[in-house]
Amino acid sequence: MAAPMERLTEVCIETERWAREDLERGDPGTGGVQRLTELFRQEGYREIADERTFTLILKILSKGSQEIKAKIGVSHQSLERWFDVSAECFRCLRNTCVQCPRNQNTIRNMGLIEESVSLIKVFSTSDTLQESCLMAFRCGLQFLGNVAGGNQDSQNSIWKHAFPHLFLNCLTHEDDKVSAYSSMVLFSCMREDRMGEFMEPANLRVALSAVTAYGKRPDAEWLHLIVTDRFLRCPELVKQMYGMECHADRVTLLELIIAKLSEKSPLSEGEVRSLQSIAEFLCECFQNQCRAVLKLAAPGDGEEQEAVVVVRLLDLLCEMTSNNEHFTCLQSCPGLLDTAVDTLRLIHLAGKQSKNVFTSVHTMSLGENLTHAAVGFKAHLIRLIANLCYKNKDNQDKIYQLEGIPLILDNCSIDDNNPFVNQWAVYAIRNLTDRNEKNQELxxxxxxxxxxxxxxxxxxxxxxxxxxxxxxxxxxxxx
Incomplete structure (x- = not known):
């Protein structure tokens, strides 16, 4: 049995012969590169790969790239074999990078990253979804992911050649695998000191695309990490994103922040500072938008998107103020408590003036659709008020001044549209009367x-x- 080096040399010679004969006459197959791909599945062959091997792959990939770029807008059918060849080159390169920094460096130094990104950009802007093209597209992104893994110089090279244009086209691509693989590459290359680049107008679209893509694919792990482990570390970026997003994407972003707060792992000091800044900003957003929830009382408005944003903002504020030592700053957030009481008063009045989703009911006639945006909103307002008054004398006294105690007591009855409203009211009254004789006397x-x-x-x-x-x-x- 031939030694690994002898076997690799033999396969390279066969592949070079194939490249001279079949490739040059425009009748490519994948057999030559496929044999290299199989060899590089084994660690022993990856460790002895040399420049001759990568020079050969670069030559083949460059030929395929040239043919595809020249003809992709004219005839996709005649390109199918070139798509197959490109896919096999990417598979081969992908395999050589597995746990092999030396190969990652050689590939980068020989210009294979730049050549690959150039071809993948063509795939990303193509309107064809034929399987052979998609396969080459996916394999190319997988290769970029592998060559970037744990290698900062390769990550820098990908960032230089691929950001932002490649990711703009890939993150929201209709193919799930293209979206997943491109988000993996983006996450691998995103250093904390690069977050500021996303705030440039052209680059901000990449950040917005990541949130949009996650909204369509809520099980996408890499997209989740891009937002929760990268974007949320940059409060100014989050503020810009929120201002530019449509209502649906704002809801997605808010849900991702809630998911971050729900993680079991403790937050770092940097994450706490960033989230505190984001929390204060979202308090302002809630105060500015809260009255939009009243649109849900009007027949026909249903799941009005701006109102849904308000609902999720309230959910997030409740989460942040619930037994979380990092967000006690929200208890002194200017105007937040006033807004919560005022909004509770308005929706309580709206529910009394006509029969609508804010009307307290004891049957399932209005509460039967428990997915309606307004379900639980009143209960969560009372929960927020309770949290803001927890062991806070100033806020307890403010509720007294705002005549909020009678309002809360008036919302203590069982309400099918507001599960657990009674329990939250109990919690609120206990927090309001804790060591507060004035409220007790009232x-x-x-x-x-x-x-x-x-x-x-x-x-x-x-x-x-x-x-x-x-x-x-x-x-x-x-x-």
Whole structure:
């Protein structure tokens, strides 16, 4: 049995002969390169690959690229064999890069990255979806992913030749694999110091495309990582993206931020600072957009997209303010608490004025569609108010001034359109009365005047008692 070097030399000689004969007369097959591809599946052959091998592959790939570029706009059918040859060259190069930095460096130094990106760009702008073209397209992106893996110099080369134009066409490509492989390449090449480049107008489109693509493919791991592990580290980029996005993409971005907060791994100091800045920005967005949710009360508006954005903004603010030490800064966010109370008052009034999705119901007549955007919105507003008042005397007192306590008590009944609203109201009242005699006295006085339902207070575990001609709000458990 021939030694690896002898076998590799033999296959290279056969491939060179094939390249001279079949390739030059324009009747290519894949047999010559295919034998090299098979050899490089084995680590022993990858370790002995030399410049002669890569020079040969570069020659074949360049010939294929020349033919494809010259004819792709004229006849796709006559190019099928050249698509096959290109795909096989990419498979071969892809295999040589596996756990082999030496080959990655040789490939880069010989110009194979530049040649490959040039051809892949042609595929990315082609309107053909014939399988042979798609296969070459996919294999080319896989090769870029492998040559970039763990090799910063190769990542720099890909970035130089491929960004932003290649990714603009690939991320939102209708082929799932093209989108997945291109997002893998982009993530591999995205260093933290490159995030600022995305803020340039032409490059910002790449960031927007990544969010759009994820909205279409919510199981795409690399797209998820691009946003959560890269973009969210750059608050100014996120702010620009949010301002440029359509409503549907804003919802996608907000859901990705929620997903980041839900991760079990602890946030780094840099991530905390970035997310705090993003959180403060989104508070402003919520305050500016919140009234759009009232559009959902009008018949026919249904899932109005701007209102859906408001719903997701509220979900995110609830998540950020729930037992999260990193976002206590939101308790002092100017105007946020006022906006939450004002919005609660408006939708509560809207629900009383006519029968709509904000009307409290005890049957499933309105609550049967639990996927409606407005379902749970009132409950989440009360949850946000509760979170903002948690162990915060200033906010407790502000709710008193805003007359928010009677409003919350008026929303304590079971409501099919707002699952768990009673529980969130209980939580809010407990936070509002915690070490706050003024709020306790207010609720006690309401009970005496018949303005607060005794059964509601009891459901909260609270009881009003009179002592020395003074009304006190007490916990039932302490009696």
């Amino acid at each position: 609720i006690a006085g309401m009970e005496r005047q018949g303005l607060a339902d005794t059964s509601v207070l009891e459901s909260m575990g609270l009881h009003v008692e009179e002592r020395d001609s003074k009304l006190l709000l007490k916990s039932v458990k302490k009696m």
